[in-house]
Amino acid sequence: METGGTSSSGEGFLSRMALNDNKAGMEGLDRDKINKIIMKSSKGSRFYENEMKKEQQVNQRIERMMLQKSHITEQQLSKAQTQVEKMTFDLDRVRDLSRVIVHVDMDAFYAAVETRDCPDLKDKPMAVGSMSMLTTSNYHARKFGVRAAMPGFIAKKLCPNLVIVPTNFDKYREVSAEIREIFADYDPHFLPMSLDEAYLDISEHLEQRRGWPEVLPCNTFAMGLLLVILLGIAPNMMLAKVCSDKNKPNGQYRLPSNRQAVMVFIQDLPVRKVSGIGKVTEKMLGALGITSCVHLGQEMALLALLFSETSWHHFLDISLGLGSTHIERDGERKSMSTERTFGEMSALEEQFSLCRQLCQDLAQDLQKEALKGKTVTLKLKNVNFEVKTRAWTLPCAVATTDELFAVAKDLLKTEIDNVSPQPLRLRLMGNLNLPSLTGLNGVYRWKKILTITFHICCIY
């Protein structure tokens, strides 16, 4: 069932372009056939060329790492080993198995909501998004290799009958608010990660019902049409997240709160399944022969010598099945940004006017939360998909359109001057402001629109 990612061997195509079948609903697909279509649609494009460049950079990074590895002595390794063992011992000693953390994930959320509103879609391959980009796909579509973060025009080649529905964020927000009310019944301090995902700590909830059969929201929420909720239940957030993905497309999975069960669960878990390990880290670890979490534990001394402290500590936690045991809503936000993609833009007036518009949009967003920021970052992406960021930090925090534009236009001007007399051939501009100062969290107030009923069932 596991592929451990997309780079099973040295095929002649880019691992970063190939189908990412890491997510559920993509098992047993004809990956070769799908990848051929993806490659055919992409090859030669500017996007593809840029991806190729990025992949070369990753390869170089791996080469540097392997060179570094070749210089490691037995002595260094055994010293690191001692350090790792001590740390492992300490971590294990304070392991907290007392909490019951739930990761909730609404399966193919946007697609499910759209299907509720248009039941005809139920039996058709469909995706939400546009010809440029898809955000979700239903299970029929996944069978063709169609998935989130894939451009619609490629998805159409994989599945000519694919129905693409435009996104309706307001609608998803409404449904999300409904679901969140239920989450709050189980944990008033639940942590929303996005419209369709959240972490809950149900330890208290269970404690209050001691002696009762253990109950949790089951996987089926009836809302005009079925909305499937996936639950992962485990002693910490990292494991809960992995668990919620375990029984897709319909189910819940509970990992018991004992060390033995956790360690068995971790053994064969591909590193890519862990949140925070993406395709680059997967590839780097793969170069060291590490594909599953056991390997991670076995090679920890080596990892301690090759990676930064934060990285290998993270790896160590993963290899021991450790994760955060108390969920906390994020404090104040750390940044706010806005960016836009468009057809090639080379005219100066247009570029400056867009820059001003972005500053205005950002100023508006900042105002909504009564925030100001000190660092203004200009982000540019040219028609070859190359990204540049240029930042300037001010002595005082700013928030208005004019204040932002005063900085952003200089940053933009500098970049234009740098390439002149050639024009900047842009496809994206963005404007990022890193706030400090005043933070006010908005209060959610949503009307109840749907009736939600849900099953109660035992989780054992």
Added chain:
DNA sequence: ATACATACC
């Protein structure tokens, strides 16, 4: 602090 990369949804 700045630039760029990675990751998540």
Added chain:
DNA sequence: TACTGGTATGTAT
């Protein structure tokens, strides 16, 4: 024809 947008954080300088 067509490959997102918002936020956080890691890596490197």
